[in-house]
Amino acid sequence: xxxxxxxxxxxxxxxxxxxxxxxxxxxxxxxxxxxxxxxxxxxxxxxxxxxxxxxxxxxxxxxxxxxxxxxxxxxxxxxxxxxxxxxxxxxxxxxxxxxxxxxxxxxxxxxxxxxxxxxxxxxxxxxxxxxxxxxxxxxxxxxxxxxxxxxxxxxxxxxxxxxxxxxxxxxxxxxxxxx
Amino acid sequence: xxxxxxxxxxxxxxxxxxxxxxxxxxxxxxxxxxxxxxxxxxxxxxxxxxxxxxxxxxxxxxxxxxxxxxxxxxxxxxxxxxxxxxxxxxxxxxxxxxxxxxxxxxxxxxxxxxxxxxxxxxxxxxxxxxxxxxxxxxxxxxxxxxxxxxxxxxxxxxxxxxxxxxxxxxxxxxxxxxxxxxxxxxxxxxxxxxxxxxxxxxxxxxxxxxxxxxxxxxxxxxxxxxxxxxxxxxxxxxxxxxx
Numbered sequence: 115x116x117x118x119x120x121x122x123x124x125x126x127x128x129x130x131x132x133x134x135x136x137x138x139x140x141x142x143x144x145x146x147x148x149x150x151x152x153x154x155x156x157x158x159x160x161x162x163x164x165x166x167x168x169x170x171x172x173x174x175x176x177x178x179x180x181x182x183x184x185x186x187x188x189x190x191x192x193x194x195x196x197x198x199x200x201x202x203x204x205x206x207x208x209x210x211x212x213x214x215x216x217x218x219x220x221x222x223x224x225x226x227x228x229x230x231x232x233x234x235x236x237x238x239x240x241x242x243x244x245x246x247x248x249x250x251x252x253x254x255x256x257x258x259x260x261x262x263x264x265x266x267x268x269x270x271x272x273x274x275x276x277x278x279x280x281x282x283x284x285x286x287x288x289x290x291x292x293x
Numbered sequence: 294x295x296x297x298x299x300x301x302x303x304x305x306x307x308x309x310x311x312x313x314x315x316x317x318x319x320x321x322x323x324x325x326x327x328x329x330x331x332x333x334x335x336x337x338x339x340x341x342x343x344x345x346x347x348x349x350x351x352x353x354x355x356x357x358x359x360x361x362x363x364x365x366x367x368x369x370x371x372x373x374x375x376x377x378x379x380x381x382x383x384x385x386x387x388x389x390x391x392x393x394x395x396x397x398x399x400x401x402x403x404x405x406x407x408x409x410x411x412x413x414x415x416x417x418x419x420x421x422x423x424x425x426x427x428x429x430x431x432x433x434x435x436x437x438x439x440x441x442x443x444x445x446x447x448x449x450x451x452x453x454x455x456x457x458x459x460x461x462x463x464x465x466x467x468x469x470x471x472x473x474x475x476x477x478x479x480x481x482x483x484x485x486x487x488x489x490x491x492x493x494x495x496x497x498x499x500x501x502x503x504x505x506x507x508x509x510x511x512x513x514x515x516x517x518x519x520x521x522x523x524x525x526x527x528x529x530x531x532x533x534x535x536x
Contacts, residue, residue: 128359128362133350212341217351221352240350261301264305
């Protein structure tokens with residue numbers, strides 16, 4: 115890719131990559147580092163990518179690999195078999211309720227979803243990627259993507275419901291009375 | 294296909310219609326046409342997904358991240374085989390220079406000029422490490438970016454704060470040296486700060502030590518607490534405007 119195209123590439127994808135990194139790393143500092151590192155890898159290796167339509171997928175795959183490399187996966191990754199079975203009934207969280215929640219609170223709920231489910235869920239919600247693209251980025255079968263999306267959505271709704279309960283308006287103390 | 298199977302598949306379908314032609318969802322979608330309950334569920338699910346996606350997109354990257362990425366990439370473009378990289382030759386030469394500086398520093402006592410030479414060599418050798426700034430330091434760097442007064446005499450840094458924020462720290466002849474990178478008028482500048490007691494010799498006037506070596510210019514000065522070196526590859530005139 116030509117040098118002058120690089121700023122355009124950064125402009126187009128850096129925010130989306132940062133959000134993906136934030137959902138994985140769970141803190142702003144590491145998310146920023148991961149995003150930077152992804153573009154650094156692009157600057158050194160991205161020129162070998164011939165298919166321009168694969169740029170987005172390449173960047174997200176690279177960020178994900180850098181995330182895995184940045185920590186010991188085996189120690190922290192929750193084995194899918196260890197996870198609780200999916201709930202039979204997905205809680206009915208109203209769309210209006212989510213619309214009224216603060217974005218950081220919603221992100222916080224997403225970050226609490228088990229990692230195996232959070233990865234495809236983030237790519238689905240934040241990047242509008244298809245289940246096929248998600249499977250390619252995460253190197254998992256299509257059926258697994260679908261299963262994790264379904265279970266991840268259930269978990270996310272549970273967490274959003276909890277956050278919504280915890281975030282209910284507390285009555286303001288009467289004037290002149292210290293809480 | 295029952296409700297459970299249809300819902301399982303349709304949860305992987307993007308709400309914006311991007312998957313409209315995907316045959317994987319065709320049968321499940323056909324079920325929604327026949328079943329009003331399932332159709333209502335799908336509409337509700339899609340509305341929820343759209344709202345959630347929009348909410349998450351409100352999260353903004355920290356200020357300065359884009360500039361840091363662009364600055365970092367400039368150091369990495371046109372990669373060569375490691376053995377062809379001039380940087381390796383420069384590293385070998387500069388290690389010798391830094392070693393000489395360190396020995397001279399230890400032999401003749403501390404000076405702001407030694408700090409300036411060290412900073413100049415550090416920027417020349419480790420250019421990849423000067424690729425922008427940690428997000429935690431953005432606010433601090435903005436103080437230097439936004440000020441219109443000359444930096445000498447108008448800088449206030451705190452060693453404890455710099456350590457807490459994770460500022461890049463170097464070791465020069467056993468002394469702690471902090472580096473703060475900031476951008477002004479499209480150019481990167483690198484401010485090195487060290488305890489003035491370790492670099493007490495030399496003029497307080499930054500103009501007295503302004504020098505250029507290759508494409509990098511440097512200067513140094515001191516105040517009551519710190520000795521400073523300022524380096525840039527933007528040229529001596531750009532550096533002069535800051536002092």
